[in-house]
Amino acid sequence: MSAPETDLAAMLDTLCPMHAILSPTGHVRHAGPTLTKILGDPPVTGRRFLELFELLRPSVPASMTSLCGIAGQRLHLRLRADPRSEMKGVLMPLPGGPDGALVVNLSFGLSVVDAVRNYALSNADFAATDLTVEMLYLVEAKSAAMEASRKLNLRLQGAKIAAEAQAYTDTLTGLNNRRALEPVMSRLIEAGEDFALMHLDLDHFKSVNDTMGHAAGDHVLETVARILRDETRAGDTIIRVGGDEFVLIFAPLIRPGNLGDIAARLIRRLEEPIVFRDRICRISASLGSTLSRDYDDPRIEAMMEDADIALYAAKDGGRGRHVAYAPALRARAGAHVAQRRQQV
Amino acid sequence: MHGLINRAIEMFVRDTYGRKAWVALALHCDLGFNEVEAMLTYEDDITLALLHELAREQQKPVETLSEDIGTYLVSHPNCERVRRLLRFSGDNFTEFLRSLDDLPARARLAVPDLILPRLELREHNLQHFSLKVVHGPDLPPVFGHALVGLLRAMADDYGALVVLDHKGGSAGTEVISVDLLEAAFAEGRSFALGQVPG
Missing domain, CATH: 3.30.70.270 (Reverse transcriptase/Diguanylate cyclase domain)
Structure with a gap:
């Protein structure tokens, strides 16, 4: 990688730890630390992006030429390896790079709750501005609150049934x-x-x-x-x-x-x-x-x-x-x- | 006071002194029920009555009991949920301290009617902090003591070595000093984002 490209990669590692820099041939030249962690072995560098990910939306032919044509659009991708997590992404031409080189940034959409577990991700794996950790906090806090509300509802329901039965019952005969x-x-x-x-x-x-x-x-x-x-x-x-x-x-x-x-x-x-x-x-x-x-x-x-x-x-x-x-x-x-x- | 706070006192009494102690406490405080509903709101008097009656029965100052409750909320296995939700605030104890200003907003995000006192952290340097607890003037300064217990347990949880001191306060505010002696003193307890709480 050229010196400016190395600088850019270092910056992106912090700003978007799930990015990848792709060569015009579609090979991964560099990947952010979280993406590297997710893709595991063999090392992601040098592998072809479209062999790692399946492009679900927009539906265009799986080629680098088509990828260049959908720069800036919202992408829907799926990891080809297990657990075949679905991801969101967006790509842009690599500034100052050779013609056809791209930068792609990825994120887990709603699959993030499972992904965090599957890949044992921690706070440090997300960008400081990423709201994923807050979202995970909310999921847990809301589930706990819902559980408490559900219990309250069940108890109130039980009390209501008992009160109704009492209201309709003759105490002497039980009729x-x-x-x-x-x-x-x-x-x-x-x-x-x-x-x-x-x-x-x-x-x-x-x-x-x-x-x-x-x-x-x-x-x-x-x-x-x-x-x-x-x-x-x-x-x-x-x-x-x-x-x-x-x-x-x-x-x-x-x-x-x-x-x-x-x-x-x-x-x-x-x-x-x-x-x-x-x-x-x-x-x-x-x-x-x-x-x-x-x-x-x-x-x-x-x-x-x-x-x-x-x-x-x-x-x-x-x-x-x-x-x-x-x-x-x-x-x-x-x-x-x-x-x-x-x-x- | 929100049911969650009274429920915390109930669970603390049940898990520390046993079921009988709680039933007796509820009876002496004339609650009229045996189980606090976490999702209902109660009169403020109930919370204070519970604390003072418990202090009388256990022959401990209310301040000490409040601190014990704070520690209980983080360290008891039955409160794993609370510990996890607090750990979402930061990767280490310093980050956790810096997120305390957001704590009331975080609580409201989960339970909209749970109103907690405002917290203001002052960072004197990387080791010395002070935390101001601001609540209504009609509340006695017990919340700060509970917070001291909670912070001590959270420091343990992160493996940090701290010295905490409740500095007292004036009407409606309390001040806690936090001296961080060593951020990574011990291993600390594990925390994974994606772990399902039991």
Whole structure:
């Protein structure tokens, strides 16, 4: 190399440690310290640039003449040897050099994170003005911050689920409480599911409470909850809507005729004597039900009202029985419905 | 104060004095929770309450504990991430010192709402430096002590031999003197840019 070229090379070693000076024949005459480190053995000096790198963009023939023609343009290259790192580059004619001699400067684009690991690069391998080290710092710092945020999100999500479950749970029986009614029904109606709504009211519960005390009442309610769970499927919903009132939602409904059998079985089980501190509590249940398929446009209020009318008919007919809603029941229940509406 | 700072105190207590000590400390300070969220912001009072209650329980001055926390952040294996992020600042301890002015900006780059006190380095000569820590006048001078611990551990990490001294300060500022006796006194711990922190 001529004296000016040596001076230039020394300057470039510091300013752009990933540069190379190419002769008109395309051979590497000199390479910066970082590029030399990356290319390893055999020494890069004397090897042909286009045998070391594949030019991906711009797509021009792989010759020195074409390289001279794309001076100043953004180059996209790939190392031919493993790990075939992709690089960015730009080249310019060598000032004061022979015609066709070039200076090329390279950098890792987004592959820098892997490259730093693969080639064990350090701070000293990058130019003082290069922001690569800052970028690596950011990658690490942001990953740590993201990880902490992700953990926080997971914990908040867990807390939200627990809080929601608590808000929808009746503490005495562990069943759903009144707040669950609306979301469960809305979801089924929106999904267009076929379901049955059953309104259950315990018979004689008030007298158990009055004569044997609240502890007996609580015990009876817990037993009722267990029976309701036993007699329904896992996907069905049981809601304690009031002191001794329950709503059961059967979805999906398999055979509507079965609803009468289910109701009969529930009544039979609930009529079994319940023992509390050597005393026997006896209750029963009245049930009214309605089916979503009987409505053109099922709505929560309408279905609840109809189930309630059917329940009223069951009570009126002597308790301990189940009545399925039919429009004819409505006339007899008129006064009752008006009263219930006022309560709600 | 940012959750990261309270979280640092929590991890220091857990790793130094054990889980029970932390649970007791959280209880005595009426935190109402058992785990600090690193990515939330807390009232400043909480940080000071934690430090003072810890000082009372361990019968150590708050200044000493703050320094221990600074050392812990760099030297404990559970804090490898912090050490690595600090090592990105320079190849040797002198470069590290010269980058301290940028430390609050660096922290903000990673976590935008993490506000650290301003740091001003004065270079008296190649061996003698002084570092001014500037924070709000309402904060007691504990941050500077934590920084002394952190700088001492970082000097160890780079293998440099230094003498550090907290010179006190006035309202809202603290001054630390740094005497660099030997830049390459010992081997130091390794640091590779591309290493994945555990």
